[in-house]
Amino acid sequence: MGGVGSKLAAGLALAGSVLGACGQPEAAPDFTVRGVGVVVRSDAPFAHRADFPGRVESTIEAALAYWGGDWRRLEGATVYLEGAPKVRCPGAAAAVGCYDGDVRVTTLEGGLALSCVEQTALAHEVGHAVVGDALHADPRWLGFEAVALALGGRVGYGAAGEVDCTVFPGIWQHPPDAGRLP
Numbered sequence: 759m760g761g762v763g764s765k766l767a768a769g770l771a772l773a774g775s776v777l778g779a780c781g782q783p784e785a786a787p788d789f790t791v792r793g794v795g796v797v798v799r800s801d802a803p804f805a806h807r808a809d810f811p812g813r814v815e816s817t818i819e820a821a822l823a824y825w826g827g828d829w830r831r832l833e834g835a836t837v838y839l840e841g842a843p844k845v846r847c848p849g850a851a852a853a854v855g856c857y858d859g860d861v862r863v864t865t866l867e868g869g870l871a872l873s874c875v876e877q878t879a880l881a882h883e884v885g886h887a888v889v890g891d892a893l894h895a896d897p898r899w900l901g902f903e904a905v906a907l908a909l910g911g912r913v914g915y916g917a918a919g920e921v922d923c924t925v926f927p928g929i930w931q932h933p934p935d936a937g938r939l940p
Contacts, residue, residue, distance in 0.1 A: 785797045785799070787836060789811050791811055791814050791815040791818065791837075792815065792818075792829045792832075793829065793832075793833060794818070794829070794832045794833075794835055794836070794837060795835075795836040795837070796811070796814055796836070796837045796839070797836055797837070797838045797839070798810075798839050799838065799839065799840050799841055799842075800839050800840060800841030800865040800871075801841050801871070802839075802841060802865040802866070802871040802872060803871065803873075803915040803916055803917060804865075804871075804872070804873060804874045804875060804914060804915040804923075805839055805865060805875070807915055810875065813874065813875050813876070813912070814837065814875055814880075816909070817875050817876050817880050817881060817909060818832070818837075818880065818884055820881065820904075820905050820908040820909050821880065821881035821882075821884035821885065821905060822884060822888065823904075823908070824881070824885075824898070824901075824902065824904055824905045825884060825885045825888035825889055825898070826888065827884070827887070827888030827889075831887050831888050832861075832884070832887055834859075835859060835860050835861060835887065836860045836861070837860070837861045837862075837863075837880070838860060838861065838862045838863070839863060839864075839865050839875070839878070840862060840863065840864050840865065841864075841865055841866065841871075842864060842866070843864060843866050843869055844864060845862040845863065845864055846862075847862055854867075854878075854879045855878065855879030855880070855882060855883045856883060856886075857883045857884075857886035857887050861880065861883045861884065861887065862883070863878040863879045863880050863883060864878070864879070865878060871916075871917075872914075873914025873915055873916055873921045873922065873923050874912060874913075874914040874915065874923035874925075876909040876912060876923055876925050877914075877923065877924075877925060877926075879930065881902065881905050881909075881930050882899075882930040882932065885898070885899070885930075894932040894933065899931060899932045899933070900931050900932075900933065901927070901931070902927035902930045902931055903927050905925075905927065905930065906925045906926070906927045909925050910925055912925075
């Protein structure tokens with residue numbers, strides 16, 4: 759009996775260390791968009807509106823069109839929307855977004871909730887899913903005007919109701935890096 763108990767204890771210890779190494783366990787998606795799971799860990803008002811799944815879909819669609827990708831590039835991925843000022847990813851302890859096989863973006867800017875998903879780094883991180891390019895060498899990282907045009911003029915949401923959802927291409931732009939991960 760001692761051998762079975764020892765193996766069970768070792769298995770539980772291994773499972774605990776794996777979960778501990780990765781931070782909190784991954785959550786089941788709150789909803790899916792074209793087969794991509796979406797997990798909402800944010801209190802941002804826009805993330806709890808009835809139109810939110812459609813807004814996530816149209817934001818990803820605009821980004822895929824810009825990058826020349828399609829939904830297959832995100833197959834098996836999960837989009838995490840975090841209500842923390844920064845997200846944690848391998849090689850980047852504190853970023854506003856990253857792609858590590860999953861897309862992780864914060865819903866905050868300067869500690870304040872953004873008013874719409876279009877203002878997050880989602881379009882930028884979809885670029886990493888499509889083209890990779892951790893060093894941001896592709897000249898498209900300095901563009902995004904077409905994405906901003908496709909997503910412009912939408913309503914945002916604040917604590918008191920509807921607000922502007924002004925999208926600035928500069929939030930997604932990134933000059934070439936020398937060694938920094940996305």
